[in-house]
Structures are given as C-alpha cells and as structure tokens.
Amino acid sequence: MLTEPRKKVRQFLVALVMVLIVGLPSVVLAQEAKRPDPVLKDKLELGKKTYFKRCVWCHGVEGGGDGPSADRLFTRPRNFIQGTFKIRWTDSGELPLDRNLIDTVKNGLPGSAMPAWSNVLSEDEIVSVVQFVKTLVQDRDFEDEDEEVFIQDFGKNPWGTTGPYHLGIPQADIDAGKEVFLKNKCFECHGGEGRGDGNPTMKDDWGFPIFAADWQQCWNFRGSRRNHYDPFNVVRTVSTGMNGTPMPNFKDKITVEDRWKLAAFVNSLCPRKKIDKLASKPINDFLIKSKFTKGPISTDFNDPMWQAPDDDFTIKSRPEGFTGKKNQRWHYVALAGQITRGDRNFKPKVDNLWVMSNWSEEENAVYYLVEYHNRFLSIDPAFPDAVAMQWPGQLGDLYGAEKPYFIYGDAKKPVDVWKANFLVKDYNDTNAPNPNGYDLDVSVKEFVGRGFDAISDKETPGGVTVVNSKYHQGRVKIMFKRSLTTENPDKTDVQIPVKAFIPVSFMQWSGWDKEHDEHMAISTWCYTILEPDNPASMVYMPPILGVAFFGFQMWLVWMTKRTRKMAAEGKVK
C-alpha cells in the first residue's frame, strides 16, 4: 500500500512522463539547434561518378549552376556554391538536411527541368550524389562548428486529409485561410487570385529574374514532392521560406494553425485534375468537344452555357447550386516552347491553355473560349500578346489521319490560322491587383501558313471575330467566333463539318517576353468535334425495348410452365 503523499508523487511523476513523451518530440524538433548532417566521406566516390554522369550537364563541373544547358533554361539550374537550397525543413538561410536534398533528387522539381531520379538511380546512388553535392558548396561548410540548423515546427494536418487530392477540408477553414492571405499581403507577389501575377521586378540571389508561384497550377510547385495537392508543401514553404528567392518565412507572423488554413486556401485554388506522375502535369485532353445549342450563343463569360468547373468532375463533384450546362467542360491543352524550327523558344512563359466550346445550329457558327494564365502582359505595341488557333486549310483534301505540318503547315497542305493580337487597356504590370480586370484591345488576323517561313495574310478573310475578351487577375480570356462555312474564294478557310473529328492546334505569344513569329509556345495537333444534338430515338427507344424485354420474360414464364405441365402429364420427359 502506498501512503497518500507517495501516491501524489507517483501521480506527478506519471504526469511528468506523459508531458515529456507528448511534448518532447515537438520541443526537440522545433527549438533545439542541431548540427547539419556531416558529409559521409565513404560515399563521395560513387557520388562523384553519379554527379558527372547525370548532373554535370545542368549544374556544371564545379556546381555553379552553369552547365551547358543553363542558359537555355528558365528556371536556371541551382548554383550549389553558396549552399542556398530552396526546399528545406530548416530555418531561413540555413543549410538543408540530407533528407531534404534526397527528397529533391528523388522527386525532382516539377515545373523545372529537374526530373525525378528515384526511378533511375538507386537509393545508394542518390544518397551518395547528395554527399558529393554538399562538397560542392564552397561558401559554407556542412562540418563547420558554427553551422546550426533548426528544424521547423510544421504541426500536423488538422483535417487528416489524404492524397492524392486532399479533398474534404471544411469551407470555413479555407475562408479563414483567405483572411490570413489578405492580412499578410501574399497577393503583393502572388496576385489577387494567386496566379503569381503580383510583382514583375523580382530577382533571385544571383540577379536572375524570378516569378512568384502560380497557386492555381500546383503541379508546378517545386516543393510538391509529386504530391501536388498536399497542404503540407505550402505549410513547409511558408514556415521556412525559400532560400535564394524573395520568398521569406512567415513563422513568426502566422501561427502554425493559421499556416495550415492558409495552405488549405492555397490548395483550394488548384483545380483537381488527373496528374501524370511522370510529367507532373495534368493529362492532356486531345479532343475538344463543342456542345450543341439550337438557338443563339451568349458571348457573356458568365452565361450558364460557358460555365464548367475547373476540377475534373469525376474527382470533385460540381459545387452545389452549379447552373452550367451538363457535360460542358474545360479541356486542358498543354503547350511547349516552339523548339523545332527557325528562331526557337526555350523559355515559354505559358505552358497550358484551357478551352471550352459551343456551337449554334441557328447561327451556323462555332465559338471557342480560350483561357490561359499569364503573369504579366505587354504594354509595348511592337510586341502585343497573342493567341491563335490553327486549322487545316483544306480539310477535305486530307486522307485518313493526314494533317498539315504542326508548325504553320507545309507546301502541300496549308493551314488556316486565326490569330488574336491584343494589348491591355489602362494596364501596367506593376499595378496592384484589380478585381475588375482589364479590357483588351483585340485585332484578329487570319493568315495562311505553307511552312514556318511561308506565312501570308489572307486577302479574303473568313470572318473570324473575337466576340469577348478580358484580362483578369493573371488570366487571359479570348472568345473566338466563326461561321461553320465561308465563301472561301481562296480555298484556304477551314470549312467546319458537324460530327467529324477536325484537327486543331494552338499557339501563344507572350509580348511581355518579346515572343513573336515562330518564337512562341505551341501545342501539338489535337481534335475538335461539333457534337450533334441528341437523337430523338433516345426518348422513345428505351421504353420500347424495356417493354419488349418484359414481354419476352412473360413468354419465358409461359413456356416454362407449359413444359412443366406437359412433363407432369407425361407428354415429355
């Protein structure tokens, strides 16, 4: 039997142990200084071999981020010499942990040229190459007595959401996250709706231009670790900042709880799409479906016929009270730099477009709404922004899968290009976010391409118009319209049939980046189809067949009963 005071002591000790068990890990993780992970010397030989086969081409012989590819990359490869690493668990300005660098090598840095190496290199090679990279750091020393690292406290996902899509976070927390976003003025760099369109003047530590992340394209988050919708990535970046970039940490300004809410808000902006794990990009839609309408088509962006959720509705159901057309959807079209012919563009600023389409029987016309994110637009009339749709000029002459050459056609097969050049009215790239958006001054050019160096204006244009346009919080919206058929005296206007697969492709020019002519971003050929109206037989055939089948069942019953009766009477065996 314990005496009363002893009992109290024991209770106190139990409580103390409990507190220590619960509290210690976070105390150690959050506050105690740690030495950086030392260089594992026995790994250096393998690390050097791996580095010089795999990494040297971009990161350079001495790790200065100046390998042969560097000048043709945006974002440039990392310069290791200063020991500046973006994705860490340690405090701003500190060296990273080995496991941070290992995760970077394994998962790559989406949105840049750094690929994921986990499928190519063995665990040992990855650990080794990280050790070798640490020896390339010249300005600091992982073994220095003065170097300390503080592992930050990231808390825990308060909603217990899981990948890949992390759905189910309460709207109240997302709204609270938006308040954190406004209070801490994140929009100054990331823009009013998070498309990274806040600040065009930023530079990294080495003086190279750098842009804020576009939150609505989270598959390009460098620190996504190929888990693109995980709010932890955002919490980590907000807690540690990104060394070498203008992104500071907010660990003293925003509590851990609020950082999670902010992360929930940031991730709520990113459309839920099926992501190709190898490319870290949404999967392309190679067929753009134009929806049928009997009457006229609205040119208002807010009309229900132009509404579709950004999310793939097989992943995230349409929001409550959604009034748009059933089955209307955005089509995702990936763009790359035009790196094939003539003046090549290795650093495109736009890597995808979103396309939606309607066509009208009454108007005999088709409408394509093309949207894309572009952080900053041009105010220089010599370099207007532009987006274009490219069609086979002589669709009827193509046999089977045959198409014109995807860069402006070829001598035998011309293309019909609808190009919308535009400049923004009353705009300056350093303006504060403008919730009303900007109007565009659009002029449409139609031309015929017979090769990237043989482009000519049409003498008799086919009547393509841009019926509505807007630049709003980093997003361009252009709505093209053309009649399905034209007079077509020069035989180079595409004549658009209903219910047929028609090749179409897209081009885009960023005037801000002085893109022009074939120095542009381009998609490959995809298809579009003008979907016909639902056939009337959809209404009457199902009940007819259902009733017929019921009759067949009745006949089966009758037959079976008759057979049994005959068997009972001994007429059949």
Next chain:
Amino acid sequence: MNNVVKGILLYVVGWAAFHYGLFDLMKPKEFSWIANRYVYFLLFVFYCIGFNLVLKLKPPISLNGLVVWLLGLYFYTNILYPPVPWTLLITYMMLWTIGTFLYISQDPVTFAEFRKPIVKTVIGEYKIARYIVFIALPLLVGFGTYKSLEPKFEEPVELRTVHPAPPATTKVHGKSYKLEGLQNPFRTDEQDNYKDSFPFLDADKQEYMKSVTEGGTIFFQNCHYCHGDQLNGQGMFSHVFNPTPANFVDPGTIAMLRESFLFWRVSKGGPGLPNESTPWSSAMPPWEEHLKTEEIWKVILFEYWYTGWHPRTFDEESSSGGGE
C-alpha cells in the same frame, strides 16, 4: 449453418485475407520462384478447393460454377502481368465463360442442378427473386438502350510506324551519304573502355571522352527538352507532343538501330519521315538546320555512351550488352 452460406462466407473472408494480406507479401520487387503472383494465385485456388474438401461442404454446382468463373476474372484482372487491355480481357472472359458452361453441363445431373434455381425463379417459386429479376431486367435493358444511343465521342486512335525504313542515301549539308556501311567517325575506340570515365574531367586526356562531352553538351542544349535529362523520353516538354519523344533507355530504340539510321533520323527530323510515321505531328527538328554534321555524330556517340547500349553494326545483326 447452411453449407452454402458457410461456403460463401469462407470464400469472401479467404479472398479478402489473400488479396489484402498475402498478395503484397507475395510480389516483392525481386521476382523469385516462390514469391510471385502466380504462386500466390495457385495458393488461393488450393485454399478454395481445400476448405471445401476438409469441411465436406459439397457446394451446389451453381456456386461452383460461379466460383470458377470469378477465379478466372480475378486471374485476368489482377494476377496476369503485365495487365491485358480490356478488349483482350473481354475475349479471354468470353472463352472462360464458355469453359465454365462446359464444366457446368458436363453431365445432365449437374446441368439440371444448375438449372433448378433459374427455373424456380422463372415460375415464381422464389417469389422475391422473381419480382426483382422481372422488374430490374427490363429497366436495365431500357437504361442500356439509352446509354448506347447517347452519342459519345472519343479521340480517334492513330497508328504510326515508329521506326520507318530508312532511305538508301541521305543528303546532309549538301553532302550525299550512303547509309549502308556508314560509320560514326567519332567512334574511335571500344565504348566499354570509357564506362567509368568522367565527361568534362577526362575530356583533355581521352579523345573519346572529348567527343562524348561535346555530344552531351549539344544534347543538353537542344535535345533534353523532349528526350529528357535521363534520355528516357520524359523531358520537360515531352508530355505536350504526340507522338511522344523516343526513350533511348528502352531496348526497342537506339539499342536495335544502326548509327547510320540515327544519323538520318536526326538530320532530317520529323519532316523527313514517310507518311506512315505521321511527319506532320513529330516535333523532331531537321537537325541539319541547327547543328553541324560532326555535332550530329557526337550527339549519337553520347547517347550510346550514356545509355550503355551498343549500336547495331553491319557485320553482326544483333545488339549486345548495355541497358540501365
């Protein structure tokens, strides 16, 4: 407890234990004679037969037929590796269904036994089952008709020849080359001697590595956007293009081609392809527009050095060694 219920319970519980427990343990990364998916499947089949024998359950033929059919479905959807496309799956399952019927109708007794529950449903001895079947099936037929009449449009499938036949000669930078017998002028030594050499560091000491370094430099200034930093066709722009860029690590590309073929493909690019290889959508530039002849040869040399493959040669008709 009814033997049938007992049997179904044992099937379901056993399958869950096998599928969610044992399956992952039985297919480790390293394939072995014991631990692999096919042995796993055999074990599961033994389990199914075993518990019926041990407990003397004597299941009715309809249950046996169902289990046999489901085992086939399970094999084709989950066990067989690599997975088969659904069109093939349907063909296999049709054959399997016919096989199951043969099994059921092996003699009149089992067939009559199999038929019994169906007949009882039809004539109304199983009342509830009859109502369900007789109401649900017409509705299902109606719904199926609606679905099949609804217009659906999927992107057309296009086939293309990946490695078209090369021409006999090709003209690059104004000079005509006969592809037959054409050799890489920078392949001055046996490639395997330089497996452990360093690009850049050994470029001063070794002539071969100098060419490899120069080839790699050109590759990483021009080609990696599509063919990838890892030469696996997964470059930062690769997902945009269709056809997707070639994967050089794959044994089906440069490992089975001659260097002269690569020289032609690189020099003439997409526009140089014949129509069966869809020249209109290939993003491959005619590299003679951007590179010198010797630069093209050096890139080719680099691609073989990096992947470890050996080019197919004119005297021996097979490629040897290499691969990642």
